[in-house]
Amino acid sequence: MTEISPPDVAVPVVLAVNGTDYRVAAEPRKTLADVLREDCGLTGTHLGCEHGVCGACTVLMDGEPVRSCLLFAVQAQGAEIRTVEGLADADGTLHPLQEAFWRHHGLQCGFCTPGFLMLSAGVLESRPDIGDDELREALSSNLCRCTGYQTIVEAVRSVRDAAGA
Amino acid sequence: MKPARFAYTAPDTTEGTLDALDRFGDEAKVLSGGQSLVPMMNFRLARPEVIVDIGRVGGLDGMSAANGTLTLGARVIHARLEAPAVTTPDGRSEPLGGVLGSLLPAVARFVGHLPIRVRGTFGGSIAHADPAAEWCILARTLDAEMVALRRGGERAIAAADFFETVFTTALAPEELLAAVRLPILGDDWRTGFCEFSRRAGDFAVVAAMTAVRLVPATGAIAEARIGVGGVAGVPVRLGGAEATLLGEVPSADLHAAAAAVAAGEVDPVGDLHGSAAYRRDLVRAMVARALAQGAGSLR
Numbered sequence: 001m002t003e004i005s006p007p008d009v010a011v012p013v014v015l016a017v018n019g020t021d022y023r024v025a026a027e028p029r030k031t032l033a034d035v036l037r038e039d040c041g042l043t044g045t046h047l048g049c050e051h052g053v054c055g056a057c058t059v060l061m062d063g064e065p066v067r068s069c070l071l072f073a074v075q076a077q078g079a080e081i082r083t084v085e086g087l088a089d090a091d092g093t094l095h096p097l098q099e100a101f102w103r104h105h106g107l108q109c110g111f112c113t114p115g116f117l118m119l120s121a122g123v124l125e126s127r128p129d130i131g132d133d134e135l136r137e138a139l140s141s142n143l144c145r146c147t148g149y150q151t152i153v154e155a156v157r158s159v160r161d162a163a164g165a
Numbered sequence: 166m167k168p169a170r171f172a173y174t175a176p177d178t179t180e181g182t183l184d185a186l187d188r189f190g191d192e193a194k195v196l197s198g199g200q201s202l203v204p205m206m207n208f209r210l211a212r213p214e215v216i217v218d219i220g221r222v223g224g225l226d227g228m229s230a231a232n233g234t235l236t237l238g239a240r241v242i243h244a245r246l247e248a249p250a251v252t253t254p255d256g257r258s259e260p261l262g263g264v265l266g267s268l269l270p271a272v273a274r275f276v277g278h279l280p281i282r283v284r285g286t287f288g289g290s291i292a293h294a295d296p297a298a299e300w301c302i303l304a305r306t307l308d309a310e311m312v313a314l315r316r317g318g319e320r321a322i323a324a325a326d327f328f329e330t331v332f333t334t335a336l337a338p339e340e341l342l343a344a345v346r347l348p349i350l351g352d353d354w355r356t357g358f359c360e361f362s363r364r365a366g367d368f369a370v371v372a373a374m375t376a377v378r379l380v381p382a383t384g385a386i387a388e389a390r391i392g393v394g395g396v397a398g399v400p401v402r403l404g405g406a407e408a409t410l411l412g413e414v415p416s417a418d419l420h421a422a423a424a425a426v427a428a429g430e431v432d433p434v435g436d437l438h439g440s441a442a443y444r445r446d447l448v449r450a451m452v453a454r455a456l457a458q459g460a461g462s463l464r
Contacts, residue, residue, distance in 0.1 A: 004215070006172050028172070050167070052200060067280050075196075
C-alpha cells in the first residue's frame with residue numbers, strides 16, 4: 001500500500017532550488033510558493049491572486065514556467081526549481097533579462113516582475129527564436145497593473161534579439 | 166486562498182492509484198496537473214479529504230494511433246497537443262498527421278496560458294468537466310470514449326454519457342480516467358473550432374466545434390457534427406443544426422442557415438459573463454465561423 005501522509009502533519013520535503021537542496025518540513029497542502037517564501041526564505045517569488053491567474057508566482061520547474069501557487073511543494077520533489085534569486089550571478093551581475101527590464105522600464109512597482117522574469121527566461125531558453133506574436137501571446141500569461149505591458153514586451157524582445165545577433 | 170487540510174498520497178503505479186481510490190472512495194480526489202483542481206481548492210470550493218496525486222504514475226502519458234483510434238493518455242499535457250506526436254508500434258515517435266494532427270494544435274492554443282498548458286493535462290480537463298472547456302467540447306463533438314479503470318476492471322464511457330452536469334461526470338469515486346480515445350478522422354473531414362472569450366486564455370463564454378464529412382465526388386455533406394460549450398451544464402451536440410447540413414454542399418448561406426438553427430436549439434442561462442440572448446447570438450456566430458473555417462475560404 002502506498003504511503004499516506006495525514007493532514008496537518010508536516011512531511012519532509014527536499015527541494016532543489018537554484019542548485020541548492022533545501023530540506024524543509026511542509027504540510028501536504030502547503031503550496032510551492034509558500035514553501036519557497038516561508039521555509040526556504042526565498043521571498044523574491046511573489047503571490048498575487050493565489051489561483052493561477054496573475055502569474056506573479058511563476059517559477060521554472062525543470063525549465064518550464066509554472067504557477068507555484070498551483071503546485072504543492074510535495075509535488076515538486078525531484079524537480080529542478082529556479083526562482084528569481086537564481087537569475088543574477090553570484091557577484092551581483094544582473095541577468096540580461098533583469099538588465100533589459102531596467103533599461104526598457106519594464107517595471108514600475110515591481111510586484112509582478114519576478115513572475116515576468118521567470119516566464120520570460122523559460123520562454124527564451126526553450127524558444128530563443130520565438131516570433132513577436134508568439135512572444136506577446138506567451139507574455140499575456142501574466143498580469144501587470146503598471147506598465148501597460150509594452151515595455152515588458154520590448155525588454156524581452158531586446159534580449160531575444162541580442163542573443164540572436 | 167489556501168487549501169483546506171487533506172491527506173496526501175502519491176502512488177507510482179496505476180494499481181497503487183486504484184487501491185487508494187478503492188479505499189477512500191468519494192473522500193478522494195485525483196490530482197493530475199492541478200490547474201483546475203488546485204484553484205478550486207485554494208478558493209475552498211473543493212475540499213477533498215484525500216488527494217491522490219497521479220503525477221508520479223508511469224504509463225499514463227502515452228499517445229498512440231491504431232485501428233482508426235487515437236488514444237491519449239490522461240496525463241498528456243496540453244502543451245504536447247500543440248505539436249502532437251504519436252508513438253508507433255515499434256516504439257518510434259512521429260508527428261500526428263491528418264485532420265486530427267491539424268485540429269488538436271488549433272484547439273490546444275485556446276487552453277489557458279503557457280504555464281497552464283505545461284502543467285495541466287488532457288485527462289484532467291476531461292475529468293474536471295467544465296462545460297466550456299475546449300477538450301470537453303472536442304470530446305463530445307467527436308464522440309470520444311473515456312477509458313475508466315477501477316480495481317479489477319475497466320470500462321469505456323461514451324462522451325454522451327460521460328458528461329453529466331457542471332464538474333460532474335459518470336466516473337465512479339473508485340474509478341480513474343486513464344485514457345481518452347478519439348476517432349481518427351479521414352481526409353474527407355473538415356473541422357473548425359471557434360471560441361469567444363473576453364481575454365485570451367480565459368474560459369470561453371461560448372465555443373463551437375464543427376466537423377463535416379464530404380462526399381468526394383459531389384462535395385456534399387455526408388455526416389455533420391456540431392458541438393457547443395458555454396450554453397449548458399455540459400457540452401452539447403446540436404442535432405437540428407447538424408441535420409440542416411446533411412446532403413448539402415458547403416456555402417456561406419448554408420453555414421448561416423445551420424448557425425441560425427443552432428442558435429434556436431440552445432437554451433443558455435445568462436450570468437455575469439453574458440446574458441442568455443448574448444450567448445445565443447454567440448452560438449450563431451461561433452458555429453458559422455467554425456463551419457467557414459472548416460470549409461476554408463468560405464465566409
